[in-house]
Each structure stands twice: as structure tokens, then as C-alpha cells.
Amino acid sequence: MSAITRDEVAHLARLSRLALDEGELDHFAAQLDQIVGAVARVAEVAAGDIPPSSHALPLTNVFRPDEVRPCLTPEQALSGAPAVEDDRFRVPRILGEEA
Amino acid sequence: MSLVHKTAAELGRLVASREASAVEVTQAHLDRIAEVDSKVTAFLHVDAERALAQARTVDERIARGDKLGPLAGVPIAHKDVFTTEDMPTTAGSKILEGWRPPYDATVTRRLREAGLIILGKTNLDEFAMGSSTENSAYGPSHNPWDLSRVPGGSSGGSSAAVASYQAPLSTGTDTGGSIRQPAAVTGIVGMKPTYGGSSRYGLIAFASSLDTPGPFARNVLDAALLQEAFSGHDEFDSTSIDAPVPPVVEAARQADVAGLRIGVVKEFGGEGYQPGVLARFHETVDLLESLGAKVVEVSCPTFGYALPAYYLIAPSECSSNLARFDAMRYGLRVGDDGTRSAEEVMALTRAAGFGPEVKRRIMLGTYALSSGYYDAYYGQAQKVRTLISRDFEAAFHQVDVLISPTTPTTAFPIGERADDPMAMYLADLCTIPSNLAGNAAISVPCGLADEDGLPVGLQIMAPVLGDDRCYRVGAAVEKAYADRWGGPLLSKAPAL
Numbered sequence: 001m002s003a004i005t006r007d008e009v010a011h012l013a014r015l016s017r018l019a020l021d022e023g024e025l026d027h028f029a030a031q032l033d034q035i036v037g038a039v040a041r042v043a044e045v046a047a048g049d050i051p052p053s054s055h056a057l058p059l060t061n062v063f064r065p066d067e068v069r070p071c072l073t074p075e076q077a078l079s080g081a082p083a084v085e086d087d088r089f090r091v092p093r094i095l096g097e098e099a
Numbered sequence: 100m101s102l103v104h105k106t107a108a109e110l111g112r113l114v115a116s117r118e119a120s121a122v123e124v125t126q127a128h129l130d131r132i133a134e135v136d137s138k139v140t141a142f143l144h145v146d147a148e149r150a151l152a153q154a155r156t157v158d159e160r161i162a163r164g165d166k167l168g169p170l171a172g173v174p175i176a177h178k179d180v181f182t183t184e185d186m187p188t189t190a191g192s193k194i195l196e197g198w199r200p201p202y203d204a205t206v207t208r209r210l211r212e213a214g215l216i217i218l219g220k221t222n223l224d225e226f227a228m229g230s231s232t233e234n235s236a237y238g239p240s241h242n243p244w245d246l247s248r249v250p251g252g253s254s255g256g257s258s259a260a261v262a263s264y265q266a267p268l269s270t271g272t273d274t275g276g277s278i279r280q281p282a283a284v285t286g287i288v289g290m291k292p293t294y295g296g297s298s299r300y301g302l303i304a305f306a307s308s309l310d311t312p313g314p315f316a317r318n319v320l321d322a323a324l325l326q327e328a329f330s331g332h333d334e335f336d337s338t339s340i341d342a343p344v345p346p347v348v349e350a351a352r353q354a355d356v357a358g359l360r361i362g363v364v365k366e367f368g369g370e371g372y373q374p375g376v377l378a379r380f381h382e383t384v385d386l387l388e389s390l391g392a393k394v395v396e397v398s399c400p401t402f403g404y405a406l407p408a409y410y411l412i413a414p415s416e417c418s419s420n421l422a423r424f425d426a427m428r429y430g431l432r433v434g435d436d437g438t439r440s441a442e443e444v445m446a447l448t449r450a451a452g453f454g455p456e457v458k459r460r461i462m463l464g465t466y467a468l469s470s471g472y473y474d475a476y477y478g479q480a481q482k483v484r485t486l487i488s489r490d491f492e493a494a495f496h497q498v499d500v501l502i503s504p505t506t507p508t509t510a511f512p513i514g515e516r517a518d519d520p521m522a523m524y525l526a527d528l529c530t531i532p533s534n535l536a537g538n539a540a541i542s543v544p545c546g547l548a549d550e551d552g553l554p555v556g557l558q559i560m561a562p563v564l565g566d567d568r569c570y571r572v573g574a575a576v577e578k579a580y581a582d583r584w585g586g587p588l589l590s591k592a593p594a595l
Contacts, residue, residue: 004466012462015469016418017425018453019446028459031520035463038521039407042479045486052481053488055308055338056294056537056563062337076201080429091427092441 003036004029102127107173107267107321114172117161121154121172125216128174132218132265135595140240141250141260143179144187145219150174157214170328171214176260176269179220180227181207181312182301186217190303191225191235191253194424194431194452204301205333206270206312213328218266222256225454226421227272227305229253230280230526233517234456241513242285244553244592248510251281251526254315258285261315263595268325269315274306275409276506276530278313279542283505283556286544286588288322288573289315291530293563294537295340297326298333306416307338309409309534317589319543319574323351326566342564345539350567354574356390361572362397362498367529373508375548379555380504383545386579387502387572397498399490404483405532410524411467411480412535418464421457424449459520488536495562500572503529505542505556533560541569543576544588554588 006029013020013028020028074087083090102110102124113119129147136142157172177183180190182200189195203211210217224234232240232255240255242248243263250259254271258281261269271278273291282289290313297312304310314325326347333339363384368377388394426432426448427441434447453461467476494501507528516522533540542556557576561568581587 008466009462012465014446016458016461016465017422017442017446017449018458018461019443019450020458024458028455028462031459032463032466034521035410035459036466039410039476039480041407042404042411042483043475045401045404045479045483047479047482047486050482050485052478053484053535054481056488056535057338057340059295059338064334072201079201080198082426082430082432083435089428092435092439092444094441 002033003040004033103131103264105267106318107170107316108324110173110267111169111171114157115161115167121157121216122151124172125150125154125174128218128266135263136265138241138246138595139243139259139263139265140238141176141221141256141263141265142219143189143222143237143256146186149185150216150218153216157216168213168328169324172216173268174216174218174266175210176219176221176257176266177207177210177217178223178254178257178270178272180223180272180303181270182303183207183217183220186220188220188303190227191223191237192452192454192457193236194448196431198430202301205298205335206329207301209329215328221260221269224253224255225457226303227253227274227277228417228456228460230276230523231513231516232256233513234454236454239513242510243595244286245510248512248553249284251284251510253277255281257315258282258287258289261317262287262589262592267317268321271313271315272302273311273313273534274309275413275534276527278315279505279530279540279556279558280526282315282542284510284554286554286592287315287317288319288541288543289313290322290326290541290569291533291539292326292330292566293340293539295338296344296564296566297330298336298339300333300335304420306413307420308416309413311534317587319570319577320348320351323347323570340564345564345566347567347570350571351574353571354578356387356392356572356575359392359500359572360498361387361392361394362494362501363394364402364501364503365396365398366400366402367503371507371525372504373548373550375550376504376506376508376555379546379548380557383557383576384502386576390575390579395498397494397501399494399532401483401486401490402532405487405535406524406528408480408483408487409527409531409535410463411476412484414460414464415467415477416464418461418468421461424452456520484535487532491532491536491538491562500568501560503558505529505558509548509551509553509555529558538563539566539569541573543573545576545580546588547591
């Protein structure tokens with residue numbers, strides 16, 4: 001039995017905002033199936049009551065002082081933008097016609 | 100000896116004493132780049148004019164009597180995953196082709212403040228995901244020992260640049276082994292500092308709980324000098340450790356293991372390891388004993404599960420981090436013809452701008468974080484991560500450092516694993532535990548494998564903030580082998 005199906009990979013591609021073609025879906029489905037099968041080995045470890053670690057360091061809520069200080073100018077912030085209009089990022093339409 | 104064959108420490112001394120100018124030193128390295136980089140392809144971008152201008156500034160400041168650090172005027176190759184406001188930053192990806200960041204990474208800023216001369220930006224696997232540089236959108240780098248083989252990855256441009264004398268120093272980042280593995284397979288020194296010891300601000304994120312900037316050099320002392328130059332607390336990185344940098348330079352000079360307790364990790368060896376790698380490793384164990392260290396075998400039972408845990412945790416973080424490449428604010432935008440929605444443009448851009456390995460990892464991470472799979476995959480991997488940290492803690496109660504081979508094999512041929520992700524992932528088998536636990540680990544050369552005459556690396560792992568121990572043991576091994584071999588390992592590399 002495969003660990004991950006081609007349909008699941010197509011769904012993951014949609015969630016990941018990756019417009020993959022049919023050939024890529026076939027290729028990735030086979031590879032992801034192999035990878036998921038291999039990483040599923042973590043289930044062999046008896047870890048029921050072990051606390052999870054999201055991080056190697058025991059740090060929480062680290063903030064620097066809330067002081068006004070210089071930051072990027074609009075020109076700097078927009079310097080890499082694919083499209084700009086009136087000192088703002090110009091983006092394709094966000095709302096669908098049917099929405 | 101020509102300037103390009105000198106150590107960074109020597110070059111810094113020559114520049115400080117005005118026996119050589121920073122401009123001369125920089126020009127010598129630019130000439131070397133012009134001579135050999137068409138074969139090695141270590142660099143994605145070289146800026147000769149800017150490098151020479153920086154060098155002139157250093158020379159002027161020294162002439163004025165300014166007191167500069169030990170690496171002032173020393174050239175460096177900078178991994179193209181750190182932002183640089185005066186040079187393009189691509190992360191090896193088409194999605195950032197031609198992008199000029201509006202600010203410098205903290206590591207970049209500290210290199211400049213230390214008077215280091217940035218020659219250019221080095222090649223890497225796209226977004227630092229890979230072990231060979233073959234995932235770079237701009238083509239692979241080549242191993243100076245054998246141009247048909249990989250220089251390791253993801254920081255393979257940085258390892259290749261230093262191993263081919265194009266720069267005495269370079270920067271790297273290590274998320275699962277991306278400094279130590281390329282150092283091992285090119286016969287140089289590469290260090291992953293303690294997580295949080297070096298700033299991630301301005302480092303393009305792959306897996307934020309694992310990414311660690313670190314140094315490459317041709318010897319242990321130079322690596323320590325570079326680590327010291329760019330390390331230390333940074334208020335712009337919320338995971339930066341607010342503690343003094345461990346005494347790495349002093350440790351590199353100490354170079355002595357008498358009385359030290361050294362643990363050989365029982366789980367790293369045997370099947371899947373190249374015989375020549377194991378032979379050099381076992382010789383090094385004997386060497387350390389002959390130098391007065393007390394060597395024992397230590398078992399870390401969960402280390403065998405580090406690789407699968409890593410390939411759930413790192414892709415999960417990657418799938419979240421790389422969501423920022425949305426075709427809206429910077430980078431590539433594809434298919435914006437006035438009819439398509441933002442979501443369609445985003446999907447077309449990401450499909451066109453990301454390479455296969457990045458797509459695989461984004462989808463794998465999305466899968467591991469999906470409801471229904473989260474507990475079994477990501478959640479379980481996080482528990483395994485806790486157990487790996489506990490294995491380290493238990494081991495460091497018995498010994499001062501742990502050792503293993505850095506990689507199971509020597510450099511593999513370009514193309515051999517390019518479309519076989521699981522085979523590629525095995526390159527990081529021994530290096531991943533230290534990323535998951537966040538402790539310090541270094542790779543130093545320990546000889547050439549008999550089968551192929553290629554470099555083998557020794558990995559030395561130390562506790563969190565025990566970076567100095569890595570340097571102390573690494574320098575002792577380096578010194579003993581230099582006596583035995585009549586010079587550094589790299590002097591055995593064929594001329595380019």
C-alpha cells in the first residue's frame with residue numbers, strides 16, 4: 001500500500017500554491033511516497049509521555065525595548081516589488097468574481 | 100608562498116603590520132578567482148571593484164593608526180543566503196533572481212565591521228536544501244579534489260571556494276549538516292556553532308529552529324577567529340543567546356586533549372558507511388588516545404531516528420517559511436496578465452520559481468502539518484527531538500565531547516543522487532542530531548579514503564555553548580596529523 005496517493009499530492013500542491021503539471025504530479029507522487037514511507041519510522045519510537053520540543057533553546061517571549069527607531073523608507077521597501085502604484089505594492093485581484 | 104596559500108590569521112597580521120596591503124591581498128584572491136572559478140563555479144556573484152574599495156578603506160584606516168580586529172583586510176566568500184544590501188541575494192533560487200535586499204544581515208554587518216573584505220556571494224542548494232549544490236538554480240559547484248564530484252551542500256560554493264584557495268574564509272549555514280558535510284568532503288574545517296550563538300537576522304529562513312550560521316576555513320584557528328568575529332547576541336534575532344561567545348580562539352590555540360574524555364557514538368558506523376571513511380575514523384580514535392584522551396564508547400539510542408525526525412521537522416518549518424514567496428512584495432511574478440487572481444499568479448510563480456527539491460519539501464511539510472497527520476508525523480518527530488536532546492545530555496554526563504565520522508561516504512559524483520532524494524538525505528545521517536539538539540559540532544579533516552583518495556571528516560560534538568571544546572579537540576587532531584603528514588591535508592589536493 002502506498003503511503004501517499006497521487007490525489008493527495010495534487011491536494012498538497014493546491015494547499016502549497018504550486019501549479020504543478022501532470023508529469024510533475026506523477027514524479028512527485030512516487031518520490032513523496034518513498035520519503036513518507038521512510039520518515040514514518042519515527043512511529044517506532046516509544047514516546048507517548050515525552051514532551052515535544054519545537055526548539056533547542058528554552059526561550060519564550062523575547063522582546064527588545066519598544067522604542068521608535070529608523071526603519072526602511074517606502075522606496076527601500078518597494079525596491080524589489082514586481083509592480084508598484086502610488087507608493088504601494090500593486091497586486092493582482094484578490095477577490096474572485098463570484099465572491 | 101603566495102598570498103592565496105596563507106592562513107587568514109597570517110594575512111591579518113601582514114595587513115596590520117603593513118607588510119602587505121589589504122588591496123594586494125584582495126587582488127591576489129580576485130586573480131585566483133579569475134584563474135580557477137570557471138572550473139569550480141564556487142561563486143554566483145563576484146564584485147571586484149567593491150572588494151578593492153573596501154580593501155582601500157581598511158588600508159587607509161590602518162595607515163591612520165585605527166585599531167582593527169585580527170581579520171581586518173582578509174578576504175571572505177559569503178554564502179548567498181545572507182542578505183547584502185550592495186550585492187544581489189538569490190538563495191540559489193530563480194524566485195529571487197536579481198533581487199537586491201534593502202538591508203544587511205547581522206552576519207554581513209559584522210563581517211564588514213571586522214574589516215573583512217567580501218569578495219562575492221557563493222553558490223548553494225536552493226534555499227539551503229540539499230547536500231551537493233546540485234539543487235542550485237544556477238548549476239552545481241565542483242569539488243576541487245575531483246571536478247566531477249560534488250563539493251557537498253548546501254554550502255558547497257563556500258567549501259569549494261576555500262578548498263580551491265579562492266578565499267581563506269567563507270560563511271555557511273548549517274540546518275542539517277550544510278557546513279560540516281561540505282567541509283568534510285572538501286578537506287577543510289567547518290563549524291556549526293551552538294544554535295542561537297550566531298544571528299539569523301537577514302539569513303533567508305529554511306527551518307528557523309535549526310538554521311545556524313557558521314564559519315569555513317582551511318585550519319581550525321582561522322575558523323575560530325571568524326566565528327568570534329560574527330557571533331554574539333543580536334537583539335534582532337529573538338532566538339539569539341544573550342551570553343558571551345565561548346572562548347573559541349583560546350581553545351583553538353590550546354590544541355590539547357590530555358585528560359579529556361571522548362565518546363565514540365556507537366550508533367554511527369557499520370552498514371552504509373564507506374570502509375575508507377571508517378578506517379580513517381578508527382585511526383583518529385587511536386590518535387586521540389595516543390595524545391592522552393580517554394576514549395570510551397557511548398550509546399545514543401535515539402540518534403538512529405534523527406534522520407526521519409529531521410525530514411519531518413525541517414520540511415514543516417520550510418513549508419511555513421517559504422509561504423513568504425508569494426509574488427506580491429519582491430522576487431519573481433509570473434502570469435500577471437490582468438485576468439488572473441492573486442492566488443493563480445502565486446501558484447504559477449511558485450511553480451516556475453522553485454526547483455524540484457524545494458517543491459518536494461514544501462509539500463512534505465504541508466503533509467506533515469495537515470490535520471489528521473500532525474500528531475503522527477510532526478508531533479511524533481518533536482517528541483523524538485526531545486529524546487535526542489536527552490541522549491546528548493546523558494552522553495555529556497559521561498564524556499566531554501562525542502565523535503563520529505562527519506559523513507558516511509566521501510564526495511559522490513555529480514548526478515549520482517540528483518533525482519534520488521532518500522539517497523541524498525543520507526549524507527546528513529551523522530550531522531542532524533546536533534541540529535535537533537542545538538549543540539555545537541565541527542568537522543576537521545582526518546585523512547583520505549583508500550578507495551578513492553578523497554577527504555574524510557571527523558565530527559566533534561560538544562554541549563550547548565561548549566563550542567570551545569570542538570575547537571580544542573579539532574586543533575589537537577589538526578596539529579597531530581600535520582606532524583604526521585608533513586602539512587595540511589589540503590596540500591595533497593591536485594593542482595587545478
